[in-house]
Amino acid sequence: xxxxxxxFFRSEFFHNFVRSAGAVSGLLxxxxxxxxxxxxxxxxxxxxxxxxxxxxxxxxxPPLWMEGxxxxxxxxxxxQGRDLLSAIVYGSRISLFIGVxxxxxxxxxxxxxxxxxGYFGGRIDSILMRVVDxxxxxxxxxxxxxxxxxxxxxxxxxxxALTIVGWVLYARTVRxxxxxxxxxxxxDAAKLIGxxxxxxxxxxxxxxxxxxxxxxxxxxxxxxxxxxxxLSYLGVGVPVTEPSLGLLVKNGYDVLFSGLWWSxxxxxxxxxxxxxxxxxxxxxxxxxxxxxxx
Amino acid sequence: MSEYLxxxxxxxxxxxxxxxxxKAVDGVDFTLKTGEILGIVGESGGGKSVTGFSLLGLxxxxxRITGGEILFRGEDLLKKSEEEMRRIRGKEISMIFQDPMTSxxxxxxxxxxxxxxxxxxxxxxxxxxxxxxxxxxxxVGIPTPEDRLDCYPHxxxxxxxxxxxxxxALAANPRLIIADEPTTALDVTVxxxxxxxxxxxxxxxxxxLILVTHDLAVVxxxxxxxxxxxxxxxxxxxxxxxxxxxxxxxxxKGLLGSIPRITGVRTPRLPQIPGMAxxxxxxxxxxxxxxxxxxxxxxxxxxxxxxxxxxxxxxxACHNPVSxxxxxxxxx
Amino acid sequence: xxxxxxxxxxxxxxEVSDLVQSFAQPRGILDRLAGKPQKVVHAVNGVSFAxxxxxxxxxxxxxxxxxxxTARTIVRLLEPKSGSIVFDGEDISKFSASEMMPVRKKMQMIFQDPYASxxxRQRIKDIIMEPMLFHGIASxxxxxxxxxxxxxxxxxxxPEQADRYPHxxxxxxxxxxxxxxxxxxxxxxxxxxxxxxxxxxxxxxQVLNLMMDLRDEFTLSYLFIAHDLSVVRHVTERVGIMYLGxxxxxxxxxxxxxxxxxxxxxxxxxxxxxxxxxxxxxxxKGDVPSPIMLPPGCxxxxxxxxxxxxxxxxxxxxxxxxxxxxxxxxxxx
Numbered sequence: 001x002x003x004x005x006x007x008f009f010r011s012e013f014f015h016n017f018v019r020s021a022g023a024v025s026g027l028l029x030x031x032x033x034x035x036x037x038x039x040x041x042x043x044x045x046x047x048x049x050x051x052x053x054x055x056x057x058x059x060x061x062p063p064l065w066m067e068g069x070x071x072x073x074x075x076x077x078x079x080q081g082r083d084l085l086s087a088i089v090y091g092s093r094i095s096l097f098i099g100v101x102x103x104x105x106x107x108x109x110x111x112x113x114x115x116x117x118g119y120f121g122g123r124i125d126s127i128l129m130r131v132v133d134x135x136x137x138x139x140x141x142x143x144x145x146x147x148x149x150x151x152x153x154x155x156x157x158x159x160x161a162l163t164i165v166g167w168v169l170y171a172r173t174v175r176x177x178x179x180x181x182x183x184x185x186x187x188d189a190a191k192l193i194g195x196x197x198x199x200x201x202x203x204x205x206x207x208x209x210x211x212x213x214x215x216x217x218x219x220x221x222x223x224x225x226x227x228x229x230x231l232s233y234l235g236v237g238v239p240v241t242e243p244s245l246g247l248l249v250k251n252g253y254d255v256l257f258s259g260l261w262w263s264x265x266x267x268x269x270x271x272x273x274x275x276x277x278x279x280x281x282x283x284x285x286x287x288x289x290x291x292x293x294x
Numbered sequence: 295m296s297e298y299l300x301x302x303x304x305x306x307x308x309x310x311x312x313x314x315x316x317k318a319v320d321g322v323d324f325t326l327k328t329g330e331i332l333g334i335v336g337e338s339g340g341g342k343s344v345t346g347f348s349l350l351g352l353x354x355x356x357x358r359i360t361g362g363e364i365l366f367r368g369e370d371l372l373k374k375s376e377e378e379m380r381r382i383r384g385k386e387i388s389m390i391f392q393d394p395m396t397s398x399x400x401x402x403x404x405x406x407x408x409x410x411x412x413x414x415x416x417x418x419x420x421x422x423x424x425x426x427x428x429x430x431x432x433x434v435g436i437p438t439p440e441d442r443l444d445c446y447p448h449x450x451x452x453x454x455x456x457x458x459x460x461x462x463a464l465a466a467n468p469r470l471i472i473a474d475e476p477t478t479a480l481d482v483t484v485x486x487x488x489x490x491x492x493x494x495x496x497x498x499x500x501x502x503l504i505l506v507t508h509d510l511a512v513v514x515x516x517x518x519x520x521x522x523x524x525x526x527x528x529x530x531x532x533x534x535x536x537x538x539x540x541x542x543x544x545x546x547k548g549l550l551g552s553i554p555r556i557t558g559v560r561t562p563r564l565p566q567i568p569g570m571a572x573x574x575x576x577x578x579x580x581x582x583x584x585x586x587x588x589x590x591x592x593x594x595x596x597x598x599x600x601x602x603x604x605x606x607x608x609x610x611a612c613h614n615p616v617s618x619x620x621x622x623x624x625x626x
Numbered sequence: 627x628x629x630x631x632x633x634x635x636x637x638x639x640x641e642v643s644d645l646v647q648s649f650a651q652p653r654g655i656l657d658r659l660a661g662k663p664q665k666v667v668h669a670v671n672g673v674s675f676a677x678x679x680x681x682x683x684x685x686x687x688x689x690x691x692x693x694x695x696t697a698r699t700i701v702r703l704l705e706p707k708s709g710s711i712v713f714d715g716e717d718i719s720k721f722s723a724s725e726m727m728p729v730r731k732k733m734q735m736i737f738q739d740p741y742a743s744x745x746x747r748q749r750i751k752d753i754i755m756e757p758m759l760f761h762g763i764a765s766x767x768x769x770x771x772x773x774x775x776x777x778x779x780x781x782x783x784x785p786e787q788a789d790r791y792p793h794x795x796x797x798x799x800x801x802x803x804x805x806x807x808x809x810x811x812x813x814x815x816x817x818x819x820x821x822x823x824x825x826x827x828x829x830x831x832q833v834l835n836l837m838m839d840l841r842d843e844f845t846l847s848y849l850f851i852a853h854d855l856s857v858v859r860h861v862t863e864r865v866g867i868m869y870l871g872x873x874x875x876x877x878x879x880x881x882x883x884x885x886x887x888x889x890x891x892x893x894x895x896x897x898x899x900x901x902x903x904x905x906x907x908x909x910x911k912g913d914v915p916s917p918i919m920l921p922p923g924c925x926x927x928x929x930x931x932x933x934x935x936x937x938x939x940x941x942x943x944x945x946x947x948x949x950x951x952x953x954x955x956x957x958x959x
Contacts, residue, residue, distance in 0.1 A: 012312040012313075015312060184739075184742040184743075185737040185738070185739055185742045185743035186742060186743055186744055186745040186746075188698075188703055188735070188737065188743075189735070189737065189743060189744075189804075189807065190745075190756075191703060192701060192703070192730060192733075192734060192735050193730065193756060193757045193760055193761075193811075194723075194726065194727050194730040194731075194760060194761070195760065196723065204745050204748075207745075207747035208745070208746060208747055337826035337827060337828060337829075338797075338826055451913045451914075452689075453913060454913070481688035481689055481853065482688065482853070482855070482894060482897045482898050482899075483688065483893060483894060483897045483909065483910040484688075484913075485897065485899070486896075486897035486899075486909035486910070487909040487910070487911075489899075490909050508826065508827065509899065510827070510901060511856075511898075511899035511900050511901050512899045514899070514900070514901045514902075515899050515900070538901050538902070548828060549827055549828060550901065552827055552828050552830065552831035553827055553831075553856065553901065554831075554834075554856040554857050554859065554860035555856055555859075555860075555900070555901070555902075556855055556856040556859055556883065556895065556898055556900050557883075557900065557902070560859065560860060560880075562838075563835050563838070564831040564834055564835055564860060565831070566828065566831035566832045566835055567828040567831070567832075568832075570796055570798060570799070570828075570829065571826075
């Protein structure tokens with residue numbers, strides 16, 4: 001293990017990483033969010049969705065540095081006396097959870113179908129790729145919106161809807177890589193051993209098509225978080241009992257013009273920061289893993 | 295002006311990579327006269343292609359020409375601006391690459407691609423250019439050139455494509471042509487056609503040719519003089535026939551010995567050079583070839599051999615050159 | 627469906643008869659709607675030859691002549707369109723995947739591209755042990771390890787190199803790893819598809835020598851596919867010259883190289899660059915015809931310096947000529 005770590009710190013990848021300001025800032029932002037979200041309940045002043053801990057007396061408190069700010073509520077409170085910082089931490093947790101869950105599911109499903117389509121070709125390939133083409137010809141947001149409108153709000157439903165929208169990306173990329181790999185001689189060598197398609201796909205093809213997925217998956221987390229925020233803002237995303245950052249923006253927007261600008265603006269800033277960090281990281285990975293740029 | 299068309303002095307080209315600096319070309323000297331065909335031979339990593347690209351200033355980052363002079367008609371190409379080099383490329387010096395598919399634009403007809411070259415480097419009128427294109431295509435052996443002008447590269451076979459590339463290279467009547475493995479991607483019967491064609495055209499147009507290749511047999515049939523490269527350095531230079539008959543550097547000798555022959559007695563085992571070329575990141579202290587050399591002594595492992603003249607027109611960088619008495623095994 | 631005599635010569639390890647391979651070119655929807663006929667590439671057009679036990683037999687020819695397709699069909703990476711492939715007394719041309727299993731053990735392949743033929747994500751030891759464990763040649767991990775180290779030693783590696791990945795090796799080293807993989811199932815027959823054409827000259831000699839040493843040590847027979855005539859001459863006992871999917875001349879290697887009879891063989895030998903030729907021959911004119919529209923006569927007719935009218939109309943059959951077979955109407959003259 002120590003040897004491996006050592007090799008990693010001396011690798012070209014690590015060398016380029018520490019010299020890329022964008023990549024390092026991206027990582028710092030993402031790590032900041034992860035720490036905030038994982039340790040959230042331990043340090044936030046309240047659980048914003050435990051009605052018992054709310055006090056209407058605290059409502060309409062502005063951020064700390066403004067006239068009438070309260071040190072207990074650094075970013076102020078909303079109209080129900082909910083601490084905005086706590087709400088953002090819990091909201092980020094939901095946003096990130098949805099992002100990661102959707103990406104993992106999409107990746108598994110997309111890779112599965114991409115492998116099958118690319119390796120076997122023929123009719124299976126034609127059918128699968130037509131499905132992908134059709135789906136890609138609708139705006140992802142529209143498809144998700146339609147699914148959510150039909151099935152109603154819910155965290156699980158939202159994840160399913162976003163996965164249905166997202167898997168095609170992986171399927172298409174994996175299929176493309178498989179088409180290249182399956183014609184390489186090492187796959188012929190595996191066939192000559194006598195291996196049947198399944199072990200060839202799993203042991204020989206799959207490990208060689210994963211690299212581009214790291215890049216796609218990273219950037220996809222950002223996209224999913226944005227889509228989720230939009231859907232929640234439109235009122236078809238997460239339920240009110242589990243508000244994500246997007247829903248916080250929406251809740252804040254309702255009272256924006258009654259002077260509570262902070263309860264809409266701060267969640268928005270956090271969405272922007274999180275997606276920005278993820279994209280910085282994704283851009284770096286893309287540059288590193290794209291052989292054409294080398 | 296000097297008697298040489300091209301004089302390369304102590305050329306050095308380095309690549310700054312993450313793992314360290316690679317001296318791909320390390321102090322290369324050679325000369326070339328008009329009408330001459332020079333072969334640059336070596337195996338992969340020898341530096342032969344980088345030498346060819348360096349002559350035209352076609353070294354991209356992380357590569358860099360770090361020293362030396364390239365005197366072309368008495369003027370140092372390394373002191374020229376990129377703008378001046380662009381005028382020299384194609385007009386004065388042109389290049390033929392290994393893969394004709396990548397040097398032709400797949401989206402343009404071949405007539406258009408030759409025309410572009412002519413328009414850039416000559417002051418012919420449009421009708422004059424068309425006449426010249428037909429003449430060139432005829433010259434490189436493309437039958438019925440009128441019908442071929444509007445064809446795209448993919449409509450040609452590999453050999454025909456390489457003929458088009460040669461036509462483009464010849465379009466502006468350059469004084470020097472650098473051909474980097476021009477026939478490696480082609481079949482032997484087509485290779486024979488292309489080599490013959492290049493030889494005839496060089497003679498006819500009075501230009502000079504540098505043939506960069508790994509194939510000593512091709513070199514022996516085409517060139518007047520040969521430069522053998524190993525690990526970025528020239529190890530031996532000689533008139534072709536002499537080099538083939540009696541190589542002086544042990545590397546050249548080993549290389550010649552390991553080529554199976556198409557005629558003569560079959561030996562049960564091929565003579566082989568043991569081991570493999572050292573990595574350019576960590577070259578040995580003395581002679582780069584010493585670890586694989588049967589003639590190596592303590593001195594070879596300690597001290598880099600300097601290039602020295604062995605006889606008129608022959609030089610080698612070796613402390614213990616092979617004696618001329620003994621002929622190479624398998625020759626005849 | 628197969629009318630050849632049942633008695634199969636035990637002298638031969640592999641007998642290929644009338645092998646045909648072709649590929650339909652994919653048609654787009656527009657072509658299909660326009661009713662354009664499907665284009666078919668005729669890659670191998672009735673090839674017959676046999677490999678004796680312990681022999682090296684070579685198929686030589688230029689790119690597109692069908693030599694690699696023939697090889698890949700014999701090892702059943704491709705399904706033959708027709709013809710028979712008798713390996714060790716059994717016609718394997720129609721064997722199912724499970725019937726092929728015991729045959730796979732005896733028949734292995736060495737590939738052309740040392741960079742593409744090893745899985746970049748597998749360690750060297752796993753590359754070599756996978757076939758052994760799959761075919762149960764080693765009874766367990768320990769025995770497999772032992773055999774793997776022995777094979778690595780034979781092809782010239784130190785035991786500690788077994789844990790490395792392919793990218794840590796040079797082209798010649800990778801090719802030797804590919805050879806060790808081919809040997810891991812104790813095969814009797816190895817198809818070597820251009821095994822040295824991607825290697826440097828000095829490394830070529832090493833790999834060829836290794837292959838020939840292994841032939842003696844493991845009593846192997848080789849089907850050697852190559853375009854380089856001098857390499858072929860060096861390793862081969864008997865040779866078949868291919869052109870446009872046909873064998874045009876076949877027989878003893880020394881005899882053919884010493885006195886080629888088919889005009890194509892002559893041209894091929896004359897075109898190969900050599901170190902010691904004084905006068906180069908006039909190169910062959912023209913290009914190989916398209917394998918989609920095979921010429922009705924001799925496949926070589928359009929480039930042949932000795933062409934007569936008969937050649938463009940009638941396809942010559944392989945005929946015996948002083949111990950070898952030649953497909954030319956006028957090879958006697």
